């Protein structure tokens with residue numbers, strides 16, 4: 001029990017212990033027993049739920065999906081197998097895997113009428129704006145499934161969303177460059193099919209190297225879920241109102257877009273390009289960051305939870321080095337990134353603030369070397385995070401005790417005042 005003294009009265013609150021011995025104080029009775037609420041700006045110390053999907057130990061750089069370490073999954077699994085694990089809670093057996101894969105193939109095409117919506121977007125529209133709008137629109141093309149409460153339709157909606165988000169994203173890119181949208185190819189696996197829809201031409205099909213396909217699978221495995229991050233909490237909040245999966249995930253796309261969150265992978269490469277083009281030394285750039293020059297951060301560094309290292313960053317760095325080695329190429333931006341990392345990791349400013357490379361520090365360089373355009377980087381993050389968002393939507397929707405998310409506040413505005421007629425003001 002946790003005891004609190006409020007206005008001379010002792011209040012006892014139950015302690016909660018998670019399956020990895022994380023501790024919490026259940027304050028659900030605080031307001032009714034004391035009239036007080038807690039205030040925790042940006043929820044740095046506040047748990048919003050119990051969840052069985054992902055475990056993070058930020059002090060020791062641990063990340064597990066349903067108990068499996070990210071290192072093992074990145075090495076041995078595929079994105080689709082990991083997506084199944086994150087959503088359904090166990091690694092699929094052969095029958096489950098084949099059924100899931102067949103569902104993805106059966107639902108990879110877009111309705112021909114749906115494609116007409118792209119004509120309404122200007123070519124320069126940011127693909128994240130298109131993605132959020134078009135995910136919400138997807139549901140309209142499957143009315144018999146997406147709005148009803150029948151949980152048996154969950155599998156179809158989940159498969160549609162995971163499969164079609166890839167087709168929607170590639171179509172957004174093709175529209176932006178004035179090229180014909182490519183249809184998915186049923187005999188290609190997930191990542192390869194995406195690259196086909198992005199880069200094939202009607203007269204010449206695109207074939208990705210095994211290293212590129214492997215790097216993209218790893219990229220998406222590492223992005224599949226990350227417990228209560230900003231965009232996933234957004235999905236849960238929207239889902240808690242009873243909103244359908246498409247609306248909830250479309251809201252997740254909007255939250256992910258921010259450069260402090262999923263938009264960071266684009267911002268990292270923009271930062272590296274600026275350093276390269278300006279010719280400024282890495283040390284001088286780091287000094288500008290430490291002086292907190294307006295709008296300047298070391299993008300791809302820092303994390304609310306990881307205060308030691310982000311395990312995903314190390315895996316992505318190795319995947320990038322392997323991909324470059326296989327292609328016999330070098331990347332000057334990788335050299336700058338590694339110099340930035342070395343410089344920051346031995347600098348007191350970053351050490352005392354526990355700032356380390358996060359998932360976004362190297363991920364953008366993988367995408368850039370695959371040939372993904374810069375403004376599609378956060379879309380790639382969203383494709384990877386879709387299984388996590390769907391899993392959290394499912395976890396909320398299946399919880400019979402789930403209540404709508406409705407935080408409290410402390411009001412700091414004007415006290416009561418009377419209306420003054422316009423001509424007397």
Ligand code: SDX
Nearest residue numbers: 226229260261262264297298299300301302303304353358
């Ligand atoms: C993702 O939550 C998740 O799990 C997210 C994610 C996922 O998988 O869903 O992991 C994906 O969003 C990764 C983070 C991507 N964002 C960036 O790389 C943007 C740069 N990083 C930061 O803006 C920042 O580190 C955050 C947003 C990631 C975390 O912010 P916090 O926890 O609110 O920390 P803070 O802003 O309060 O910073 C504490 C101190 C401050 O200095 P002081 O005021 O104490 O002097 O650290 C400084 C900050 O100025 N600081 C940085 C910095 N990040 C924090 N200084 C320079 N460069 C940075 N990147």
